Amino acid sequence: MPDHELETTVLIVGAGPAGLTMALTLAQYGVSHHLVERYAGTAHMPRAHIVNQRTTEIMRHLGIEDDLMRAAVPNELMANNLYVTTLNRPEVARREVYGRGADRRPHYSQASPCEVVNCPQTVFEPLLVNALRRTGSDVHFQQEWLDVRNDGDGYISTVCDLRTGTTHTVRSRFIVGADGGRSRVLEAAGLHLNGQTALFHAASIWFTADLSSYLAHRPGVLVFNVHPGPLPPQRLGTLVCHHPFDEYVLIRYYDPAREDLTAMTPDDARAHIEAFVGEPLDRVEVKGISGWTVDRQSAVRYSNSGIFCVGDAVHRHPPSSGLGLNMSIADSFNLAWKIALVDQNVAGPGLLESYDTERRPIDEAGVARAVNSLIESMELTDALGLADDQTEEEGWAALAELDEASPAGDARRRALTEALDVSDLQFNAIGLELGYAYEAGAVIQDEAPDRRPARQQVLEYLPTTRPGNRVPHARLERDDLPLSSIDLVDGLQFALLVGRGGGVWREAAERVSGDLGVEIAVHTIGPGTAIRDPYREWDDRCEVSHSGAVLVRPDRHVAWRARQAGPDPTASLLDAIRTILDR
Numbered sequence: 339m340p341d342h343e344l345e346t347t348v349l350i351v352g353a354g355p356a357g358l359t360m361a362l363t364l365a366q367y368g369v370s371h372h373l374v375e376r377y378a379g380t381a382h383m384p385r386a387h388i389v390n391q392r393t394t395e396i397m398r399h400l401g402i403e404d405d406l407m408r409a410a411v412p413n414e415l416m417a418n419n420l421y422v423t424t425l426n427r428p429e430v431a432r433r434e435v436y437g438r439g440a441d442r443r444p445h446y447s448q449a450s451p452c453e454v455v456n457c458p459q460t461v462f463e464p465l466l467v468n469a470l471r472r473t474g475s476d477v478h479f480q481q482e483w484l485d486v487r488n489d490g491d492g493y494i495s496t497v498c499d500l501r502t503g504t505t506h507t508v509r510s511r512f513i514v515g516a517d518g519g520r521s522r523v524l525e526a527a528g529l530h531l532n533g534q535t536a537l538f539h540a541a542s543i544w545f546t547a548d549l550s551s552y553l554a555h556r557p558g559v560l561v562f563n564v565h566p567g568p569l570p571p572q573r574l575g576t577l578v579c580h581h582p583f584d585e586y587v588l589i590r591y592y593d594p595a596r597e598d599l600t601a602m603t604p605d606d607a608r609a610h611i612e613a614f615v616g617e618p619l620d621r622v623e624v625k626g627i628s629g630w631t632v633d634r635q636s637a638v639r640y641s642n643s644g645i646f647c648v649g650d651a652v653h654r655h656p657p658s659s660g661l662g663l664n665m666s667i668a669d670s671f672n673l674a675w676k677i678a679l680v681d682q683n684v685a686g687p688g689l690l691e692s693y694d695t696e697r698r699p700i701d702e703a704g705v706a707r708a709v710n711s712l713i714e715s716m717e718l719t720d721a722l723g724l725a726d727d728q729t730e731e732e733g734w735a736a737l738a739e740l741d742e743a744s745p746a747g748d749a750r751r752r753a754l755t756e757a758l759d760v761s762d763l764q765f766n767a768i769g770l771e772l773g774y775a776y777e778a779g780a781v782i783q784d785e786a787p788d789r790r791p792a793r794q795q796v797l798e799y800l801p802t803t804r805p806g807n808r809v810p811h812a813r814l815e816r817d818d819l820p821l822s823s824i825d826l827v828d829g830l831q832f833a834l835l836v837g838r839g840g841g842v843w844r845e846a847a848e849r850v851s852g853d854l855g856v857e858i859a860v861h862t863i864g865p866g867t868a869i870r871d872p873y874r875e876w877d878d879r880c881e882v883s884h885s886g887a888v889l890v891r892p893d894r895h896v897a898w899r900a901r902q903a904g905p906d907p908t909a910s911l912l913d914a915i916r917t918i919l920d921r
Contacts, residue, residue, distance in 0.1 A: 346372040347681050349495055349510035351483040351523050353380070355459065356649030356666035357516030358466035358477070362400055363674035365473035367830055369681055372508055373470075374481035374497055380467060383544055383628045384458030384580045384587055388436075388559070388660030390771040392808070394452035395824060396671050399894065402469045403452065409465050410455035411559075413438065415582050418558035419765060421718070423565045423737070424574075424616025425552040430564055430722065430737065432556060433758050435765035442766050449772055449799045450811050451822045456559050458580040459663070486513065486526050486645075493644065512644045512677055516670070519633075521651035527642040531654070533635035533705075538571060538656075538712075541599035543588040543607045544626040547619050550583035557582055563614060564719060566733020568726055571716055574614045588614060600629030632656040634709050636702045640694040646673055653701040658711035659764045661704045664771065669697050675892035676780070678830055679919065684856050688920030692779035696806075700774045707796070711764035714757075721757035723750060763796050773799045776806035780891065780918045782898040801879045803888045805896045809835075812875035816868060823863075823876055830892050831857040832915070835876075838864045839884035839903075846908040850915055858889075858915075889914060 348364055350357050353375035361373045389397075389410060397406045417438040421431040436454045437446030446454070457465075467477055480500040486493050495508045515523025524530070553561075561577040571591040578587040588611055592599045602610070604624040612618055637652035649666030673693045679685040719725075723736025739750040773795065777787055783805050788795055801810035812823040827833040836843045840862060847858040863869045863876050864884075871877055880888055885903040889911070890896055898914040900907070915921070 343494075343507045343509055344372060345509045346370045347510060348372070348512045348514060348677060349493070349508050350374070350514045350516060352515065352517035352649075352651075353463070353467070353477045353479070354516060354518060354649060354666070355386070355462060355466070355663050356670050357514070358463060358470060359396070359400075359667045360514050360516060360648065360670040360674055361475060361477075362466060362470050362473065363671060364678065365470060365475045366400060367674065367678040369678045371475065372478070372510070373475070374478045374483055376480065376482040376500065378480050380463035381459035383542060383626050384460045384578075386657065386660070386663035387456055387458040387578065387580060388663070389455045389457050389462070390660065390664045391446065391450040391452050391454055391768070392772050393664045393667050394455060395450060395894070396667055398452055398825075399827075400469070402465065405465055405469065406455065406457060407453075409461050410457035411579075411582060413453040413455060415557045416454065416456050416559050418556050419761070420556060420558060420561040421564050422561060423563070425549070425561070425614065426616035429556075430740070431754060431758060433761060433765070435558070437766065437768065439766070442768075445768055445799060448811075449768060449801065451824070456580070460580075462663070483517070483522060488643075511681065512646065514670075514673070515645065515647040515651050516649050516666075518650045519654055521647060523645065524637065524647045524651050527645040527647065529637055529639055529642055529647060529652075531635040531637050531652070533633065533654075535633045535635065536631040537634060538591055538632040539594045540589055540591045540630055540632065541602065542628045542630065543590070543610060543624060544586075544628070545588065545607065545611060545622055545624045546585050547611070547622045548584055549586070549615070552615070553579070553583050562715070562718075564722055564724060564737075566724055566728070566737060567730035568728070573719070575610065577614060600627065602627060632712065634705060636698070636705050640698055641690070646690075646693060648673060652698075653705050655705040655708040656712045657708070658715060659704070659708045659767065659770075661708055661771075665701050665704050669701070671893055672697050675830060679856070684854070684919065686920030689780055689918075696776040696779035699777070703774070704770075707763070707767075707770060714760050715764065718754075718757040718761070721750075721753035763793065767796050768799045769794070770796045772808065775804065776895060780897060781805040781895070782914055782917055784899065803879070803881045803896050803899050805898055808895050809888065809890045810879040812871065812879055813873055814863065814876060815870040815872055821869065824894050826859075826861045827890055827892060827894055828859065831859050832892065832897070833890040834858055834860045834911075835880065835888040835890060836860060836862050837880070837882070837884040837886065838862065838867060840887055842885070842903050842907045843887045843911070846911045849908050850912045853912065854915055854919070854921060856915060856919065887911075891918075
């Protein structure tokens with residue numbers, strides 16, 4: 339029998355990026371929580387590493403953007419994707435990515451005050467743990483969640499201390515399963531996944547070596563191999579830079595019917611690394627070898643009663659497009675404020691249902707995009723004239739056409755350019771990463787969804803205050819200091835953004851806040867106000883009149899807007915807040 343019981347509002351199972359973000363956000367909201375993790379520490383392999391602008395913004399809202407920027411590889415060192423036969427030969431192609439291209443850079447800088455950065459889980463997770471500890475909270479490592487029962491008053495979980503073998507119980511009102519790809523919480527909640535598993539098999543080789551002579555003059559995160567010959571998908575592998583220019587992961591795909599790369603020795607791993615480089619290296623340290631499979635799975639539902647699942651527990655997909663860590667953190671940031679307001683009796687239970695309604699369609703689209711990106715990346719070899727059934731000599735001949743002054747050379751170069759254009763859907767996907775919108779849930783829609791072609795929605799971010807979208811970034815000033823419109827929300831408050839003619843909204847917000855107990859901060863933006871709009875960016879992007887209002891949720895997504903003040907702003911705002919909070 340368990341030997342003692344702990345009580346908390348939220349039990350979080352799993353201390354990966356999703357679980358740590360959940361704990362850190364709840365800590366800032368003042369919600370009691372208990373975070374357990376069965377492993378002895380944070381990530382033992384770098385794994386996920388791309389931190390997109392939306393995730394950097396979330397870290398900004400949690401007060402740790404500066405910590406992230408100090409720890410991460412900066413955006414300028416992520417500039418290039420390379421396509422090589424081996425590192426010591428002239429590259430086959432180079433493409434600017436992550437908003438570094440001259441044509442893409444303005445889109446990224448205008449869309450957000452934050453950067454895309456490269457921060458592997460081995461760095462990112464300790465950063466979150468340290469931030470959590472500064473709040474007075476902590477991670478309880480080597481604590482394995484075993485099972486749960488509902489006694490009518492809440493959930494009672496059994497947890498085993500793996501150091502001593504003893505068990506104890508944790509009573510909680512809610513449970514958040516952030517326990518990854520083999521989620522016990524998902525199963526215990528009666529939830530399940532649809533989709534395919536083991537589409538491909540891969541092994542990751544984590545190593546250190548000085549590759550600066552090959553890469554310092556053309557820095558980037560990813561180097562794709564296009565070596566000729568009958569080779570597995572991605573040829574000799576994909577090289578991922580985790581720290582310039584001495585720490586990397588080499589990903590090798592393989593056919594398990596022919597070999598098992600997860601059983602490779604350090605000497606085998608070194609041979610794979612040197613094959614990719616094209617020549618022997620002086621010093622190589624193999625730090626880890628890990629096998630994994632490419633899955634395409636999404637949960638049918640993300641929650642059941644008071645049990646919620648986030649991150650890899652509910653969506654599993656290839657690492658292409660770099661969406662996994664970012665989707666997982668967005669799951670937790672979406673859910674945390676809803677749990678907090680329901681726990682404080684400010685919101686009704688329907689607000690919790692909106693977690694599934696909002697996040698599941700976004701994550702399903704991300705899974706589909708990641709799978710398509712993987713397929714598209716493999717099709718680049720077709721553009722180069724490489725095929726599995728050709729000899730190595732035939733492959734070299736096809737690549738040689740890229741340098742020919744001939745019709746065949748023209749055709750080969752056009753095909754390569756077209757394939758690289760398609761790769762922008764994976765590596766310059768600002769619309770997908772920053773422009774996703776919640777079409778239903780804790781939002782009140784007032785116009786049709788974005789009907790632009792799918793490619794355009796992936797590649798182009800459209801700043802808008804249409805409900806469900808993240809509030810657009812505009813450069814503002816307060817007390818002569820720069821400020822972004824995304825910073826006008828604090829903690830669990832809602833923000834009502836109004837213009838010079840929106841004074842009626844201040845009285846409306848005070849009355850609604852008093853009636854419903856929800857904090858609504860009113861910010862007047864424009865000439866002659868405390869918050870200046872020096873470049874008229876908010877005026878251009880707010881999409882409401884001088885008397886209108888934009889209501890922003892704690893997660894910085896627009897919940898509702900009024901194009902202009904009607905005859906009874908208080909009644910309009912009261913109805914909106916009641917609907918959003920299920921009151």
